[in-house]
Amino acid sequence: MIQWNSFYAARAQGDYQNLVSTLADSIVQMAGGFPDERVFPGAEALEAMQSLYEQAGPALMQYAGPIGYEPLRQWVAERAGGSTALSADHVLLTHGAQQGIDLIARMLLDPGDTVIVEAPTFHGALWVFQSHGARILSVPLEQDGMDVSCLKQMLADLARTNQLPKFIYTIPTFHNPTGYTTSLERRVAMLEICSTFGVPIVEDLPYSDIWYDAPPLPSYLELSDHSVSVIQLGTFSKTLCPAFRVGWMIGDESFIAKTIHFKHISDTCSSLLMQRTAHELCSNGFLERNVSKARNLYRQKRDALMEALARHPIEGASCSRPGGGFFAWLTLPAGMSATVLKKHALEAGVAVAASPMFYEEEGRDHACRITFSCPQAAEIETGVGRLATAMNRLIQQI
């Protein structure tokens, strides 16, 4: 029998953790970014499939083209809006937004190429860029967006050595893991900087429909006005359900046309049945109703989290108040390790995500991502109570 270790590619040498573990029912799940199943289009999805099957017959279950179902691409193009008139040719349907990140990396990253990310950022993006051997540089993320003076200085330094990044990856709206939203002022500043240095922006927008206090700010795609190339990623996983596995990528036509090849070699195509079902739910009015329902449901959960945190104050800790999305960012009291807290919290009956996984650099062990999308309001209260107990015990030991 072959010892596989000697066969693995460089990218597979790491010792990867399987993050997806099943939690006991007694544990409050505030780690994984699961949507609430009450927003899923159960009966409506099955009805849509039945109706599509009556119209289209078994052709519904055939291979699709790798670019995806044209009417849904058209729908995505129309909804994205912006200064440029978008058409279906600007849209490729992906197998969820994660595949969009992967396809962009395949299109743009050679080993050693530079990518700029926010610190912290989505671990699923970090892992893709790492697997491509990219040089990942981090710009501190503040409550109102990337530290733009730091970004400007970094780009100026990189330009001098001809190492400008292939792109900047950002989650400007209801950021994962922090819940922060980049202000309009910072968006404009970012575009100006990217225009100056000729750097594209990859804008990941899985959560922008799920807003609580005010509709989301204009996206980079809407603001860019031809001066900066923007690739935008989106998904139905939060507004319909993850099991459709339907996301999208919006970009220049030439970029999208070339990406088809990489979608093709990744998995031939996505499911026509799932794409058409998603399209049916977009066309028949279900999606808009469901997004309203989701906003109300998740807003209550965000409020429940804020109230629970107020009822269980921890000296030296502070938490973001997200205006949308699934996540809040709890900065721990000085000296407290998130990795240690995560273990104690799990023993106390609540799962949270520790900050190191959201950073490229080592040692950023000072915060936790709290997911409020999955547990019900009463469970959020229970979970925060347990987390506070674990933190108060740890404070004694600092």
Next chain:
Amino acid sequence: MIQWNSFYAARAQGDYQNLVSTLADSIVQMAGGFPDERVFPGAEALEAMQSLYEQAGPALMQYAGPIGYEPLRQWVAERAGGSTALSADHVLLTHGAQQGIDLIARMLLDPGDTVIVEAPTFHGALWVFQSHGARILSVPLEQDGMDVSCLKQMLADLARTNQLPKFIYTIPTFHNPTGYTTSLERRVAMLEICSTFGVPIVEDLPYSDIWYDAPPLPSYLELSDHSVSVIQLGTFSKTLCPAFRVGWMIGDESFIAKTIHFKHISDTCSSLLMQRTAHELCSNGFLERNVSKARNLYRQKRDALMEALARHPIEGASCSRPGGGFFAWLTLPAGMSATVLKKHALEAGVAVAASPMFYEEEGRDHACRITFSCPQAAEIETGVGRLATAMNRLIQQI
């Protein structure tokens, strides 16, 4: 606006053709490897989903773990058989068999690594290995399998320079594009050679259930007996339908455990709804009935192709007689270009695939892949008639 050309990674510099084009209804489709829609589980799939939804509720539409639905992995393990007792831990569910090829490449290939393939081979595999910067070496494929003495010599040469391949990629049963099947004798010889040199085998088996004359020979996984590491790929795209996008990879537990990370970064997970629906159709007896139906249907088409070719003989051409699968390999008269024939055939009203796309090396323009899975028997007769007309015209010009 950014000129994207200066941003593309090396792997994206090529000028890729979009193979998936819509043909006019008047064209007989013998190019793309589409299954016949009459074997798709239309109503049965919708019933299975309805029944699953009644049992499981909206949880059916939640994120799944990247490794896939455990009972279906167990089913795949049991069905694969072989000398080793396989369990669910040996199986990862993929988004079709193409994703399996891509995941294996991510796991094993650094740029410059050697891979050995059959000549000709499946273009979807070639494209993946090319995109990883692999050094692709081809061993001639004969009617009864790879030229084993050529393979042995190649491995001996590679061993001397310490460049043994990371794996040999083979489609031993009802090969794509030729329809050939590797004989038992050659399988045993291949295993002996791979054992001697310590080279793993990647065995792609999308068609083995679709046999016409006799059940398929034992797979490499069944024959390997621990002396050679075998990774086997399979799919429900031919036995149920492509739109489920459910395939699998079977391998050593340590290999599968590490592959989870690369599945995760590729697309988070596949659809739990589709995996459970496929499992339901495997468990309730539909799959076995459907595979019998598919064998009969496609056997009639294979026979129709053979009869049509006999009715339209072309001097100097010869065609394989596949024992299963979707494809036959038409070797053209000496001096005839497949690329030229493909164009003339399309004008005459039949689409076929020209041989160059199935070879790593340039200039192999001597044959066509004829797909008989998609057209009905009468269309096969029409298509072959048109192809013969185009060939007879070209013969005048040689």
